[in-house]
Amino acid sequence: MNDWQTWAAIAAVILALLFLVSKATRKKGGKPSCGHDCGCDKK
């Protein structure tokens, strides 16, 4: 058994979980972009 491998695998699992949670809770829609990189869609 390689301990470092266990920890690395667990870290990957946590990252995957965080990714899925962020994807599920990310706010959809909002103000659509004007087409320019001016940040108006993030307000």
Place this chain on the structure above:
Amino acid sequence: MPADIETIALAGNPNAGKTTLFNALTGANQQVGNYAGVTVERKSGEFFTPHGRKLRVVDLPGCYSLDGGSPDQQIARQVLLGEVEGELKPDLVVCMVDSSNLERHLVFALEVIELGMPVVIALNMVDVAEQAGIRLDPAKLAEELGVPVVPLQANAAKGIVELKQALRHPFPAVPDSAWKQGPAEQLAERRRSRVYQICEVAARRPDGHTSTVSDRLDRWLLHPVWGWVAFIGMMLLVFWSIFSFAEIPMGWIESLQGLLAEKVTASMPDGDLRGLLVDGIIGGVGSVVVFLPQILLLFFFIGLLESSGYMARAAFLMDGLMGKAGLSGKAFLPLFSSYACAIPGVMATRTIDSAKERLVTIFVAPWMSCSARLPVYLVLVPLLLGGQIGGLLQAAIFLGIYALGTVTALVVARLLRGKLGPDQVKQHFMLELPPYRAPQWSYVFRHIAGRGWSFLQKAGTLILAINILLWAAQTYPKSGSEDPAEQLAHSAMGRVGAVVEPLVSPLGLDGRTGTAILTSFAAREVFVSSMTQLFHVAEGETDEETWIALRKQLAAETWPDGRPMFTVPAVMALLVFFIYALQCLPTTAVVARESGSWKWAAGQFVFMSAFAWLAAFAVYQISSIFL
């Protein structure tokens, strides 16, 4: 939005060549988004005129009139009138007109001119008009319409410089549109007679009607009998090509995957991370990515049929059949696109005028078997045939699977349409049959490149994350035993399987298959990799080997009392479940946006899931009596 750059709107009927002109003007300098509050796609870009002036161009959705009720028509009208929030009123409109179909397209052009804005007419497809023997007089046309007219051939980038020159300052004056005087109800008639007058002097048709190549082809392809024979033959050819041509590139992907797994196994000591990399990531994601060639081919054929002009004929042919389901021919394209993926299919319903027909089409679109279901079918169907792969029987079963989803969709559409009641305003199905053209390869390849990239992104993010969690769920908590079956029963996955077992046992399935079904609600493709992991199938060097091993494993699986588990009724029930269940969260999100109602999307999800379970239950219970 910077107001210092002037904005040009590109308007026109569908198939006038707006998007081709838009691409020719802007090149790669494009931004794609949505209009505020609606999901009608907004494409904009920038370009320079020969005089060095920077202009912004917005590609409006194609429509036959500005008066219609479809979201596309409404947004086109609102943008032109400057009524869309956050959108500047265009300073000039470039109205695309198909020279070979001048009468129809000029009616829309007159509508645009009546808005009282500077307009330039882009007289597209002059080559097609010439071939049809139509002699155009652009100068006369400009004189009659009171606006500049630029002849061009957008697909060959001819006339683009001339068009850019016509956009120089000052913009053309607003023409005096005398025909627009009078009561609103007479306007349409006035426009038509005005167009007739204009065409009399500006476009000379050949004496007597000469039949074009398109006319001659349409005699066969729109024939009540031969048209259908050609249509069915073409669909069979498409599906056959998808399965046979994809084999070679699929082999490459499998070899690459085998090579990667081998390298990782050789370079790392045994441990959890190696297990995650080899079984969870390379094996799991690889078993999904291997379908990329088939998906690209499906989009290639859809793009080819659209670009060549045949898709409009198919819609025309299908109008009668769609009518029986309470839909119009306009629903054909969204439903056909859904065979590739329900998301673009649902989005394509925007061209449907009737709100009720649109809702019904959105509701049934996910029943067209999408490409994500393919991996599941490819693994399960040979199980019905005792492991035999290929052959006529397998092709017939595939056709049956697609037909079952389609027929159910049409029957439910009919029932739902009856329930929603008739439209308040009678809708007419109007479809333009563009001349047959050589496919625009740039359009086709842009189309498939976009789809391929989005599939890979999904595989590299969502599917990767799900596979990592799946691997973890069956690896932890550890039992300490070397026996894989004992480890699985002890793991989180084994425990979830035990909970969902009562739900799937009436379908003839066990808890592990139930767990694999649960994981596939995020993305259907995950089912295959879940089954591989849950049934502890050793990864082969290629996916084909893995699937063969998976099929062998499934065929050998038994219940504790020794009865075989994956009998023909159980596999049929599983297939039926996958045909009907809405196991795609992105589709539900898009349905909610397009229908403007989360209730509609949630209702669709619950209805389809319940329908899938009941249908699978009925299939299993009834077929168990006979088989």
